[in-house]
């Protein structure tokens with residue numbers, strides 16, 4: 001049973017995004033400027049569209065926090081959409097008055113989007129209803145929740161970081177340490193390797209020039225996460241299965257791998273598994289971390305390493321073919337203001353969903369009505385297994 005749950009609501013051009021984060025222990029420091037900083041990170045990155053210059057996301061905390069600390073009550077977070085002002089009555093809650101025409105209907109579904117599936121599923125006459133909720137604008141709410149739980153993870157000594165290791169077929173070296181964080185954050189494509197970063201920017205420029213888009217790969221690393229979280233006893237408790245589900249909940253993410261990942265399928269076992277060692281001070285450990293910090297569904301205490309593949313942005317300036325709904329007439333797809341590459345931004349969203357999943361798994365495992373309880377239980381367990 002999940003201890004920590006979150007739900008989001010809201011449309012891309014409505015008043016804003018709302019998130020309810022339930023199950024957060026009391027006594028956790030909440031710094032609104034730290035949440036805003038995470039929202040700002042999500043909006044940055046080379047290859048983003050005009051929307052990001054309109055929005056300067058700021059969170060409003062509407063519940064669950066008092067005098068800078070969580071109270072144990074659900075948190076209510078609201079991220080207003082500045083762009084809503086430019087959309088007039090298009091998303092009005094009230095039906096148009098009698099005799100007043102409603103906004104222009106969208107009836108051409110865009111390939112690679114939820115447009116066609118959503119319009120058929122919910123029997124919608126106007127694809128605008130799908131576009132508004134399926135838009136990745138929703139990920140701002142995920143990032144706001146993620147920012148809160150990153151503070152909880154830091155109470156137990158854990159930190160989630162990410163960097164971009166591929167864009168548009170240009171690859172960079174995998175692996176990073178906490179010392180690399182500033183370098184990654186200073187890169188417009190969040191790439192640790194400056195040369196590869198420049199080539200990634202050139203790939204984005206070339207795609208933009210051609211009216212096309214590019215995808216890529218984000219690597220996430222979680223340092224300091226406690227051992228003993230997750231389990232092999234049921235499939236849904238396995239930490240890899242939990243993280244994979246969280247990562248694949250992010251729009252446009254089409255693949256996930258852990259540790260050496262897909263390469264493991266081609267290597268002999270001796271070059272995939274990690275020899276077990278013991279140190280008098282540190283207790284049990286592994287000589288290498290090719291497993292990516294999880295064995296048998298349980299965290300080992302080594303850094304958790306996973307990568308997510310993002311498909312190229314679906315909205316193309318040179319549109320693919322589509323069909324007008326109703327008439328079934330073949331037409332070119334619509335172009336709606338869009339990013340050329342959102343891989344750097346996806347990294348921030350991925351950090352958030354990974355942080356939320358790992359915080360939930362740690363709370364399930366160690367419990368705690370307060371952040372202090374959780375930290376004490378984690379510390380006690382670390383001590384206990386060091387002595388075994």
Ligand SMILES: Cc1cc2nc3c(=O)[nH]c(=O)nc-3n(C[C@H](O)[C@H](O)[C@H](O)COP(=O)(O)O)c2cc1C
Nearest residue numbers: 113114134136251252313314315338339342345346
């Ligand atoms: C941070 C982020 C930004 C995105 N920006 C855009 C965008 O500007 N244009 C677009 O067509 N898709 C964008 N996407 C991807 C779409 O939301 C996604 O491909 C679409 O909703 C269809 O869902 P699916 O790819 O999961 O099938 C973005 C995704 C993320 C994570």
